[in-house]
Each structure stands twice: as C-alpha cells, then as structure tokens.
Amino acid sequence: MQSSTVLPVLFDVLPRVARIAAYIAVGVFAANLVVALGLVERIAGLSRYLTSPANLPDEVGTAIVTTAASTTAGYGMLAEFRESGVLDDRATLVAVTINTFFGFVQHIFTYYWPVLIPILGREVGFLYVGARAAIALAITLTGVVAGAVLLSGRTAASTAVAETDGAGDSDMDGDGGDGERDDPLRSMADDAARKTWKTLRRIVPRLAIVYVLVTLLLQTTDLEAFTDLASPLTSLVGLPGAAVPVVIAFTFDTTTGAATIAPAIGETFTPRQAVATMLIGGIVSFTVSTFKRSIPFQYGIWGPEFGSKVIVVNTGLKIVFLGIAVALLVA
Structure with missing residues (x-):
C-alpha cells in the first residue's frame, strides 16, 4: 500500500x-x-x-x-x-x-x-430528546x-x-x-x-491498529449503499416520501439531518412524524457508526472477541428500542 x-x-x-x-x-x-x-x-x-x-x-x-x-x-x-x-x-x-x-x-x-x-x-426538539432519553433509560433498565x-x-x-x-x-x-x-x-x-x-x-496499540485498518476500509467501501434501507423503512411505517433524503442526511450527520427536516415540520411532517423519521435515521446510521466508531473503540478496549459481544448487545438493544419508539410515534 x-x-x-x-x-x-x-x-x-x-x-x-x-x-x-x-x-x-x-x-x-x-x-x-x-x-x-x-x-x-x-x-x-x-x-x-x-x-x-x-x-x-x-x-x-x-x-x-x-x-x-x-x-x-x-x-x-x-x-x-x-x-x-x-x-x-x-x-x-x-x-x-x-x-x-x-x-x-x-x-x-x-x-x-x-x-x-x-x-x-x-416542541420537536424536546420530543426527540425525550424519545432518545426514554430509549436509553429502557436499555439501562x-x-x-x-x-x-x-x-x-x-x-x-x-x-x-x-x-x-x-x-x-x-x-x-x-x-x-x-x-x-x-x-x-x-x-x-x-x-x-x-x-x-x-x-x-x-x-x-490495538486501538491504533484497528482505527487505521477501519479508516482505510472506509476509504475503499461505498457505505452509501446501506442507505438503500431508508426507503423500505420509511414506507413500512407510512412516512412521507420526503423522509428518505432526511434519513440519508441523518445517517451521516445528525446536525445536517436535523437542519434538513426542520423547515418541513408543520407542512410535510407532523412533529411525531419528524421524530420518527430522525429515529429511523438513527437505525440506519448504526451501520455506518459501527464501522466508523464502535468497532475501533470496542475492539481497542476489549479485544476482538469480547468487543464483538459488546457491539452486538449495544447495537441490538438500541435497534430494538428505536423500533419500538418509531412504532409508538406513528401508531
């Protein structure tokens, strides 16, 4: 190389x-x-x-x-x-x-x-932060x-x-x-x-090696392909078509995603739909953040074997409770 x-x-x-x-x-x-x-x-x-x-x-x-x-x-x-x-x-x-x-x-x-x-x-800010707080508390409990x-x-x-x-x-x-x-x-x-x-x-040393390898992998991998999940997820829960670009933006940068959806709140999105859209963005973003942050950090702290277990438990629980929160918001 x-x-x-x-x-x-x-x-x-x-x-x-x-x-x-x-x-x-x-x-x-x-x-x-x-x-x-x-x-x-x-x-x-x-x-x-x-x-x-x-x-x-x-x-x-x-x-x-x-x-x-x-x-x-x-x-x-x-x-x-x-x-x-x-x-x-x-x-x-x-x-x-x-x-x-x-x-x-x-x-x-x-x-x-x-x-x-x-x-x-x-309104939407407190609803979103409250939803994330409830999800985190549910995982802790x-x-x-x-x-x-x-x-x-x-x-x-x-x-x-x-x-x-x-x-x-x-x-x-x-x-x-x-x-x-x-x-x-x-x-x-x-x-x-x-x-x-x-x-x-x-x-x-383990942390540095894994970070370098993962960063090199990210430079040669098209992670945007994972955002193909956005359209099926938003359609499944009945969100407007405009939710797809928001989810994609939210996947790669939370602030950009929030700025993207903010002007459409009250017109294209209700407050609950806006929060549900951002939470779906959170679900899709785990694919990206696992590669960028979780694998290097957890492998560095625990080693590959136990680090993989921590990643599975953390990611699995977050996706489950994010899914429950989305279902409650669009019900």
Missing part, C-alpha cells in the same frame, strides 16, 4: 487515538485509586439502586458515575474491573448495558440542548433486569481491585506516625499509575 494513502490516515487517526487514550488513562487510574482509598462506598451510593438489583459489585457504581461525565473514561474503568477480575464477561456486559442512560446524559448538555433543540424548535436474572445467586459485595494486588493498606509501616501519613497515599497513587500504564500498553 502506498505511503501517500497511509500517511493521511495516520495523521487523522493518531490524534483521535491519543484523545481516547487520555480518557482511558483517567478512567483506569481513577478506578484503581478510588478502590485503594476506600471511596467506593461514597461514590457508588446512588448508583447502588441499579447495581444492587443487578447483582453487580459496588465498583461498577463508580464507572456509572464517571460515564455521565465521560463515556470513554467510564468504559476504561469497566475494562480495568474486568481485567482485575472484579467483573467476569457476563457481569461486564450487564454493566455496559446499564451504563447506556448515563452515557446519554452527557450529550444532553454538550449537544442536544445547545445544538439540536435550537435547530428543531422547542433492561440491563438491571438482565443482571437480576443472569447474575442471580451472586453477591454484589465489593471486590476491591487493590486487594488482588496487595495495595491499599492504610498503615504500610505499621507505626501510624504523622510523618508517615503521606506514604500510603503516594504508594497508592504510584500503584494506580503503574496499573494504568500496564493497561494503556495493552489497549492503545
């Missing part, structure tokens, strides 16, 4: 990988530190209403809280808990599913409120139910990461003197940093 093809891809991918790696580092470091410091009980208090019925350990609550601020950091925490043995594969899938609503919350303040609602107008069923019989007690590695002793020298109080904290931070570096060495 010619360097003239690869170099532009590297310049595009490497900053993205560096940004993701930074968030993962924050998540993994925080995961080790909060456990070593015994802060799990304080941070995970509210999230225990979700983790306890799902038979998940308290550490997962810290990942849930973190996900509301940064999805990548939250995933980094879960990856560290899985690597250390706090979570097995089944429990990790349940935790990832429960994280869905909290990953959605951050987008309300960073995108939906300042960007999408002004474009769509108050599905995760709780799945944990209650699939993880039944397990104890949701804390299994500290630090315990398995010998870190976290409150008085390492045993003398408890004032002059030694900083040493345990420094030791915990150093230990968390070492574990973070170990995790990054495993994840980042």
